[in-house]
Amino acid sequence: MRIPVVVSKIIQETPHVKRFTLKPQLDQSLPRFHPGAHILTYLHSGSECFVRSYSLTNCPSHDYYEIAILKKVRGSGGSSCWHEHVKRGQTLTISYPRNFLHPDLSAKHHVFYAGGIGITPFLSMMRWCRKRGASFELHYSAKTKHDCAFYEYINREHPDQTTFYFTREGERIDPGLVKQHRIGTHLYICGPESFQNEIKTAALHTGYPKGSVHLESFVQLHSDGFNNPFTARLEEKIINVNQEDTLLDALNKEGAGIPFSCRMGQCGTCEVAVKKGDIVHRDSFLTEEERCSRMLPCVSRGEGVIEISMK
Ligand code: FES
Structure with a gap:
């Protein structure tokens, strides 16, 4: 709706x-x-x-x-x-608002890592922290002060919690910083894919539990950057999906006529049912429950052989 x-x-x-x-x-x-x-x-x-x-x-x-x-x-x-x-x-x-990223209630400390426009989901989360008296800090990287969205607002509202890094001035967020946060910290990362991967990898190597590292889902599409070939069965058809093609493209080349719109796993237009097989979900549309039986072939892929249907 x-x-x-x-x-x-x-x-x-x-x-x-x-x-x-x-x-x-x-x-x-x-x-x-x-x-x-x-x-x-x-x-x-x-x-x-x-x-x-x-x-x-x-x-x-x-x-x-x-x-x-x-x-x-x-x-x-x-x-x-x-x-x-x-x-x-x-x-x-x-659409109605959707939440894939939100402050974890069990966190003892919240640390936000923002790269560029990746600051946007953290504005409401930091307001929430402040209102509840929850401990938090922000590390925010932008090209220059001039390019730094919400610079004045953040400087005014959260000056003691924020560190800015202006890359054109030679400053950058050191992923090793994750070692300095206290036990019980939850990390929230949003920004370019390489930025997210760098901080996430550093955090997991340091020993953060996976559940303490949160990435904004709609920018984590294709985050592993690797596409395995796989096979999809659709009714009588057997379709081989190579590394370069999406499942959506492969299906439509075979005349399946699957409708689509965003091609980014965000709108749900291309949704199909999964009857059998393992799926690597890369969308930001389906709920965890829906992912048990549905997939979005414009971004998500199968492993080995999968069986799908248009219903
Ligand atoms: S076309 Fe929008 S989710 Fe696939």
Whole structure:
């Protein structure tokens, strides 16, 4: 189910990041959300519909949602469409808020590692920590102060908990820092894939339990960077999926006619049922329960031989 919203305000946060305020239409209200939540936005441009995930950056008690979008130079068009075509007063639809990342209630200390626009899910999580008196710190890396989204806000609200690293000034987050956090710390990492992998690897080598290291799911797609070939059975057909192809592409080359939209595991349009076999799930759409019997072939893959159906 989708929610219609109106773009009520647009702020140029940095030269490459814009903030968009989304308000409900007329007498409607928006569902409450939890810290770390994100929404899917459905933005139409000509015959295309860009489906993208964005974290909610505002306070959950507000009667609106706010998202912040980095314009990607070599992206697939979604962020450019937001930056270049979306105007105040425009209407669009969004999903209900979803949470794959949230503060762990058992943590004795929360440490947020943000790379660039990866700061966005942490804004509401840090507010939550402050409100509950939970101990936290932020390590935030950006190219320059000028490119650092929410720099003034963070400096004002969390000056004692934050360390900024400006890479153009030769500063960088040392993954070895994870050794210095006390026992019972939970790590939350969001940023470019290499940034996430570096910190996650350092944490696991240091001995953090897997459950204490949290990555923002919608940027961890393809995180192992490796695609095994595998075989899929669909009714009478046997389809070999090579390393370069997605299962979606392989199925549609065989004439399966599976509909799709985002091709990023975010919208659920390409969902198929899994009857047999092991799946490597790489989407940010299905719940753990749904993953027992469903998969999104635009990003997820099988291991060995799997059996799927369109139902
Ligand atoms: S096309 Fe959107 S999840 Fe596969």
